[in-house]
Amino acid sequence: MEILVASAIGVLSAAGIYLILRGRSFPVIIGMTFLSYGVNVFLFAMGRLSVDRPPIITSDAAEYTDPLPQALVLTAIVISFGMTALIVVLALRGFLETGSDRVDEGIPKLPEPAEERLTS
Amino acid sequence: MSGWIIAPVIIPAMAAALLLLLRRSPNLQRQVSLAATALLWLASARLFMLATEGDVLSYRLGDWLAPFGIVLVLDRLSAMMILLSGILASAVMLHAIRGWDEKGHHFHPLFQFQLMGINGAFLTGDVFNLFVFFEVMLIASYGLLLHGGGPRRLGAGFQYVAINLLGSTLFLFAVGIIYGVTGTLNMADLAGKVGQVSAGDAALLRTGALLLFLVFALKAALVPLHWWLPTAYASAPAPVAALFAIMTKVGAYAIIRVFTLVFGAEGGAAASIAAPWILPAALATLAIGAIGVLASGVLVDLVCFAVVWSMGSLLVAVSLFDARSLTAALYYTLHSTLIGGALFLLSDLIAARRGRWRDDLEPSPAMANATILGSLFFLAAIAMSGLPPLSGFIGKLMILDATRTSRAAGWIWTVVLATSLLVIIGFSRAGTTLFWKSEAVAGALEPPPPARAGSMVPAAILILGTALLSLSAGPVTRHLEATAQQLVTPQSYVDAVLGRPAPAQRTTEMR
Numbered sequence: 245m246e247i248l249v250a251s252a253i254g255v256l257s258a259a260g261i262y263l264i265l266r267g268r269s270f271p272v273i274i275g276m277t278f279l280s281y282g283v284n285v286f287l288f289a290m291g292r293l294s295v296d297r298p299p300i301i302t303s304d305a306a307e308y309t310d311p312l313p314q315a316l317v318l319t320a321i322v323i324s325f326g327m328t329a330l331i332v333v334l335a336l337r338g339f340l341e342t343g344s345d346r347v348d349e350g351i352p353k354l355p356e357p358a359e360e361r362l363t364s
Numbered sequence: 365m366s367g368w369i370i371a372p373v374i375i376p377a378m379a380a381a382l383l384l385l386l387r388r389s390p391n392l393q394r395q396v397s398l399a400a401t402a403l404l405w406l407a408s409a410r411l412f413m414l415a416t417e418g419d420v421l422s423y424r425l426g427d428w429l430a431p432f433g434i435v436l437v438l439d440r441l442s443a444m445m446i447l448l449s450g451i452l453a454s455a456v457m458l459h460a461i462r463g464w465d466e467k468g469h470h471f472h473p474l475f476q477f478q479l480m481g482i483n484g485a486f487l488t489g490d491v492f493n494l495f496v497f498f499e500v501m502l503i504a505s506y507g508l509l510l511h512g513g514g515p516r517r518l519g520a521g522f523q524y525v526a527i528n529l530l531g532s533t534l535f536l537f538a539v540g541i542i543y544g545v546t547g548t549l550n551m552a553d554l555a556g557k558v559g560q561v562s563a564g565d566a567a568l569l570r571t572g573a574l575l576l577f578l579v580f581a582l583k584a585a586l587v588p589l590h591w592w593l594p595t596a597y598a599s600a601p602a603p604v605a606a607l608f609a610i611m612t613k614v615g616a617y618a619i620i621r622v623f624t625l626v627f628g629a630e631g632g633a634a635a636s637i638a639a640p641w642i643l644p645a646a647l648a649t650l651a652i653g654a655i656g657v658l659a660s661g662v663l664v665d666l667v668c669f670a671v672v673w674s675m676g677s678l679l680v681a682v683s684l685f686d687a688r689s690l691t692a693a694l695y696y697t698l699h700s701t702l703i704g705g706a707l708f709l710l711s712d713l714i715a716a717r718r719g720r721w722r723d724d725l726e727p728s729p730a731m732a733n734a735t736i737l738g739s740l741f742f743l744a745a746i747a748m749s750g751l752p753p754l755s756g757f758i759g760k761l762m763i764l765d766a767t768r769t770s771r772a773a774g775w776i777w778t779v780v781l782a783t784s785l786l787v788i789i790g791f792s793r794a795g796t797t798l799f800w801k802s803e804a805v806a807g808a809l810e811p812p813p814p815a816r817a818g819s820m821v822p823a824a825i826l827i828l829g830t831a832l833l834s835l836s837a838g839p840v841t842r843h844l845e846a847t848a849q850q851l852v853t854p855q856s857y858v859d860a861v862l863g864r865p866a867p868a869q870r871t872t873e874m875r
Binding site (some may be wrong): 272280 | 492496499503506510514515518519521522523524526529530532533536539540541542543544548
């Protein structure tokens with residue numbers, strides 16, 4: 245099981261890093277997702293891999309698995325899920341407004357909209 | 365007494381919820397937001413006074429015992445940073461309610477959530493909780509950065525979100541590794557446990573510590589992880605960019621906190637692991653920042669690179685991790701946050717008065733309020749580039765003095781002084797172009813821009829802050845010396861969190 249989990253983390257991270265280095269927004273987002281899956285499994289494994297043990301410490305339980313990484317993973321999943329949703333919307337809006345989904349061409353130097361003239 | 369510690373997190377959180385309910389009445393929203401920021405300011409002043417008494421205080425959330433539950437810790441450093449963020453936020457809020465907050469939705473709730481994240485990051489005593497507060501801060505900052513919309517912000521926003529998502533992922537890897545080898549994430553508990561890590565796990569611990577350093581360096585815009593900053597800050601709305609001036613300091617704060625408390629001199633296999641990396645990177649940051657200041661053709665870009673440059677000076681001092689250099693670094697933190705915020709606000713005021721020229725560094729017909737605005741810019745430029753008599757000079761002098769005995773003193777002095785010269789040249793060129801060359805340009809600005817002097821008050825407050833910082837440099841420095849002393853002797857922090865009395869420590873703290 246160790247080999248399986250370790251190689252899964254490795255493959256997910258490698259695929260994630262490769263995709264993040266691509267030039268269009270969609271692969272970059274998919275790469276982020278892979279990387280966050282990788283880190284979730286990694287965090288989970290940091291509580292040591294154990295099968296069929298309760299994550300609760302009771303007086304009659306002979307063995308237990310560490311519950312803390314599971315709580316950490318839960319938080320991490322929620323945050324990365326929300327962030328992925330945000331960046332998808334951001335990439336979509338950016339594509340619709342600029343007509344390009346390249347992330348390696350720098351920031352568009354379009355004229356500022358008229359209401360940008362702040363009256364302070 | 366220690367219940368006060370959570371106030372800087374609770375006040376913005378409650379205010380943000382209330383502000384969401386008030387979204388139909390913008391005027392009421394402004395008043396509530398301003399009142400909440402003022403309340404936050406008062407609470408942080410109270411905490412600052414509590415921390416000045418010398419004891420480290422901790423607040424256990426839900427009253428869970430220390431290494432198991434989450435703790436918030438108030439020491440001199442966190443109290444000072446919270447007070448700083450309160451002052452900056454109040455000035456920025458005064459600027460924002462003059463029109464910027466109406467350019468998009470939900471400015472005020474996002475602003476309050478941002479403050480909650482920043483204050484939480486300063487207060488927390490738990491590494492995973494630090495991650496959570498970083499995320500709160502970042503999520504709010506994504507919204508604020510995109511405030512007002514437009515293709516430029518969307519492009520910059522995508523890059524900013526992407527780089528920070530990557531940073532968060534690295535943070536999680538680091539947290540996982542550190543938890544895996546030590547079995548705890550409470551910083552005070554970690555401080556004791558990193559020394560007991562078995563030799564087989566030493567490499568893992570070092571990897572975790574350096575990954576953590578990488579994440580904090582990304583937030584602190586340390587070269588080569590600074591590329592996101594000029595793009596993001598230059599496209600952010602001006603009050604947001606001014607508030608972001610404290611976000612880079614959150615990174616610097618996290619470096620100071622974790623690499624004195626946990627991976628400091630007694631960090632076992634990972635003792636003082638960040639120090640050899642910070643110094644060269646900080647010197648490169650100074651160089652890149654100063655070159656960027658010279659190369660910028662737009663005022664806001666120039667300010668962004670000046671912020672990068674000031675982070676370089678700050679981290680040069682941090683890299684030595686002794687009491688004297690930390691004192692210098694903390695003084696410089698106060699100075700550069702105030703002046704960074706002031707410069708972002710000033711560049712917005714200038715851009716708003718120059719019609720189609722905005723803040724491009726090209727001569728334009730004379731702008732409204734040119735005299736007052738020019739004087740403020742002159743003072744801010746003096747402070748930022750480190751000329752006497754303002755706080756930048758004192759801060760730089762302290763940094764140079766503290767690094768005198770370092771082995772790399774020659775390098776530090778050369779780079780700091782040479783880049784200061786470049787920054788002076790950059791700022792004086794920008795100032796002459798903006799204010800003096802306008803006489804040679806015929807015509808008037810079309811349409812005549814509004815000329816309300818009141819809009820300059822927030823920027824003036826921040827500049828006044830740096831003036832006060834230089835006038836009261838003596839008392840401030842003494843306070844910061846005590847702060848630095850507390851940082852290099854982390855035992856009082858550990859005792860306060862883990863609940864052991866420390867009578868001996870207390871007498872040395874009180875002096």
